[in-house]
Amino acid sequence: MSIELPEAYILAQQMNRELRGKEIVNFNLQNHEKLQRLGFINKDSSAFNRLRGGRIESVVSRGNVIRVKLDNGMNLILAPEYGGKILYSTENGSIPDKFHLSVNFTDNSRLTVTLSGMGIIQALKDEELEHSYVYKRDFSSTISPIDDAEFTFERFSKELVSRNVNIKTVLVGKDAVLVGLSNSAFQDILYHAEIHPKRKASDLNVSERHALHDAIKLVIQERIKLGGKTQFMDLYGKQGTYTAAMGPNVKDETCKTCGVKVEKLSLGGGQTYFCPKCQK
Numbered sequence: 001m002s003i004e005l006p007e008a009y010i011l012a013q014q015m016n017r018e019l020r021g022k023e024i025v026n027f028n029l030q031n032h033e034k035l036q037r038l039g040f041i042n043k044d045s046s047a048f049n050r051l052r053g054g055r056i057e058s059v060v061s062r063g064n065v066i067r068v069k070l071d072n073g074m075n076l077i078l079a080p081e082y083g084g085k086i087l088y089s090t091e092n093g094s095i096p097d098k099f100h101l102s103v104n105f106t107d108n109s110r111l112t113v114t115l116s117g118m119g120i121i122q123a124l125k126d127e128e129l130e131h132s133y134v135y136k137r138d139f140s141s142t143i144s145p146i147d148d149a150e151f152t153f154e155r156f157s158k159e160l161v162s163r164n165v166n167i168k169t170v171l172v173g174k175d176a177v178l179v180g181l182s183n184s185a186f187q188d189i190l191y192h193a194e195i196h197p198k199r200k201a202s203d204l205n206v207s208e209r210h211a212l213h214d215a216i217k218l219v220i221q222e223r224i225k226l227g228g229k230t231q232f233m234d235l236y237g238k239q240g241t242y243t244a245a246m247g248p249n250v251k252d253e254t255c256k257t258c259g260v261k262v263e264k265l266s267l268g269g270g271q272t273y274f275c276p277k278c279q280k
């Protein structure tokens with residue numbers, strides 16, 4: 001249920017189509033106290049009062065973060081990175097029993113947001129956006145792998161060559177050269193690129209760097225095309241159909257390409273599954 005780059009992109013596209021032009025009349029926060037203490041939601045609930053009367057101008061995502069921009073200088077920043085749901089319902093549609101934030105529009109349609117793991121729901125003025133850790137992290141100068149103009153082979157290749165560290169450090173986490181890739185995406189990408197997870201970025205030859213660049217695009221595009229991961233639910237409650245090619249779901253299974261048993265190793269604070277034959 002984690003919402004990562006492909007899923008955040010799907011939601012932002014749907015929200016932009018569905019919600020643009022709608023005016024916010026009020027909001028409800030529920031079961032939010034604990035999340036406020038953890039810093040997942042504005043500590044002061046009255047921050048959300050400022051959404052009232054705002055009209056949705058645009059919804060965009062970058063990395064794992066969704067920015068709902070209003071025409072009154074306010075924003076709703078949503079990032080259910082470790083689990084959550086963002087659902088839309090029309091006037092007569094049902095809404096989930098449990099949610100953390102419901103945004104109600106003048107036409108009686110609603111947007112509900114529920115966090116089921118670490119994540120962010122913040123109401124922020126334009127000038128306060130820089131105070132949001134996730135906004136600053138993903139709406140940054142770091143390359144977005146979904147943006148073809150930024151994610152060129154030349155630029156990516158230069159980053160790889162200059163890093164004498166494990167590929168995972170370059171692709172996932174706070175020192176990554178790209179935004180929005182998770183451990184789960186990392187395993188699929190390396191499997192498609194046929195690269196062993198223990199390799200160092202600077203040691204990849206040019207054809208391996210090309211394979212890695214292509215695999216990143218492929219995995220992201222497939223996840224978007226198939227409506228997100230199977231645990232994911234889109235804005236309309238529709239489940240995704242993308243199954244990971246490599247990961248805990250293929251534990252004890254054999255590689256679909258070569259038939260050799262899938263192995264795992266510990267890497268950078270997580271388990272990494274891989275094919276010892278295909279991935280060199």
Ligand SMILES: [Zn+2]
Binds near residue numbers: 259277279
């Ligand atoms: Zn294999």
